[in-house]
Amino acid sequence: xxxxxxxxxxxxxxxxxxxxxxxxxxxxxxxxxxxxxxxxxxxxxxxxxxxxxxxxxxxxxxxxxxxxxxxxxxxxxxxxxxxxxxxxxxxxxxxxxxxxxxxxxxxxxxxxxxxxxxxxxxxxxxxxxxxxxxxxxxxxxxxxxxxxxxxxxxxxxxxxxxxxxxxxxxxxxxxxxxxxxxxxxxxxxxxxxxxxxxxxxxxxxxxxxxxxxxxxxxxxxxxxxxxxxxxxxxxxxxxxxxxxxxxxxxxxxxxxxxxx
Amino acid sequence: xxxxxxxxxxxxxxxxxxxxxxxxxxxxxxxxxxxxxxxxxxxxxxxxxxxxxxxxxxxxxxxxxxxxxxxxxxxxxxxxxxxxxxxxxxxxxxxxxxxxxxxxxxxxxxxxxxxxxxxxxxxxxxxxxxxxxxxxxxxxxxxxxxxxxxxxxxxxxxxxxxxxxxxxxxxxxxxxxxxxx
Numbered sequence: 001x002x003x004x005x006x007x008x009x010x011x012x013x014x015x016x017x018x019x020x021x022x023x024x025x026x027x028x029x030x031x032x033x034x035x036x037x038x039x040x041x042x043x044x045x046x047x048x049x050x051x052x053x054x055x056x057x058x059x060x061x062x063x064x065x066x067x068x069x070x071x072x073x074x075x076x077x078x079x080x081x082x083x084x085x086x087x088x089x090x091x092x093x094x095x096x097x098x099x100x101x102x103x104x105x106x107x108x109x110x111x112x113x114x115x116x117x118x119x120x121x122x123x124x125x126x127x128x129x130x131x132x133x134x135x136x137x138x139x140x141x142x143x144x145x146x147x148x149x150x151x152x153x154x155x156x157x158x159x160x161x162x163x164x165x166x167x168x169x170x171x172x173x174x175x176x177x178x179x180x181x182x183x184x185x186x187x188x189x190x191x192x193x194x195x196x197x198x199x200x201x202x203x204x205x206x207x208x209x210x211x212x213x214x215x216x217x218x219x220x221x222x223x224x225x226x227x228x229x230x231x232x233x234x235x236x237x238x239x240x241x242x243x244x245x246x247x248x249x250x251x252x253x254x255x256x257x258x259x260x
Numbered sequence: 261x262x263x264x265x266x267x268x269x270x271x272x273x274x275x276x277x278x279x280x281x282x283x284x285x286x287x288x289x290x291x292x293x294x295x296x297x298x299x300x301x302x303x304x305x306x307x308x309x310x311x312x313x314x315x316x317x318x319x320x321x322x323x324x325x326x327x328x329x330x331x332x333x334x335x336x337x338x339x340x341x342x343x344x345x346x347x348x349x350x351x352x353x354x355x356x357x358x359x360x361x362x363x364x365x366x367x368x369x370x371x372x373x374x375x376x377x378x379x380x381x382x383x384x385x386x387x388x389x390x391x392x393x394x395x396x397x398x399x400x401x402x403x404x405x406x407x408x409x410x411x412x413x414x415x416x417x418x419x420x421x422x423x424x425x426x427x428x429x430x431x432x433x434x435x436x437x438x439x440x441x
Contacts, residue, residue, distance in 0.1 A: 015426060019394035030277075035277040039270065039273065107269070141267075
């Protein structure tokens, strides 16, 4: 098939070529701040998206709210009968998958605090009670982890007498959790306790819990499965915080309240 | 690169946004998004990020992204249609595409104006296919992916759309001639 009309003169542009020339003359350009706006949009998708996405986000929030309401009306210390969505964490009764040999999150790699904040797109907070983290990692573009050696937390003056699991690792995960769960927590036979961090709702898991990372498709990443105990989960705005390895509850709460 | 973005290097996505931002916006404008073009492009990039894990490596990124832009532009057009008359929509397309200071090229200002006016009078489907195939100079294969139609359909629809554009240009020429007499 030819694109050139039969009757055109040799020095005349064909209509397709004229259209190409018209296209080359376009002055429309992307806005300078497009990349910034896109990355901000990715970090906080419900804030400025089209109506149907807002509607969808609203539905998720509603589902989460129903979960929280159920939790409020439950006894202070009670087992969880069905899946409970809390921030970016979904809590399930029953045993979870076996822990992985060396649990890791997808694409988890070391970085520093500013680097992590750039990747995830929200300000990364550090607990003053623990001081600067020993290392910082970011995974899957959306989870920041601050790691502390349990025995080496000299800054933990805000919680005198507390133990930060001697020999173990203290881990603080930060992630935007309002769009869907990032973690499944399997309670086994354990319990969850509702507590409060400076007016923000929180859950405390005293006993062993199996933690599995949930990828953006909703699939559990079995290579990430690990057992944790002494975990405090709380939310502040759209960000969910998950502190592992600081006991007892009063010490974990002191760490959570020292977030800056 | 896309594999690395999916693996968590979100900052790398900036590179893709910078690389395809202008093409995406031109696509949005040519598909009628008009004043919504910036929002459409921003939303499309955010949506594309969310769908990146479904993107098969080895598949070309450009038409895949443009398909999202085209769909969102169509939605934007639909959203406006109730409130806006056809003539206004055509005029908006006309203004957006010509811009305030079109770059001079192989075409005279009059010819450019005539082409844009004729394009703005076409049906949306004809305008879309000519815009993607020629104004944005996509290949037949890329156009097929972006418009989600088979490649053979791109070929036949392009030919028909060109015919209608030619007819519209001829009508314009007659109209202008009659007016001048």
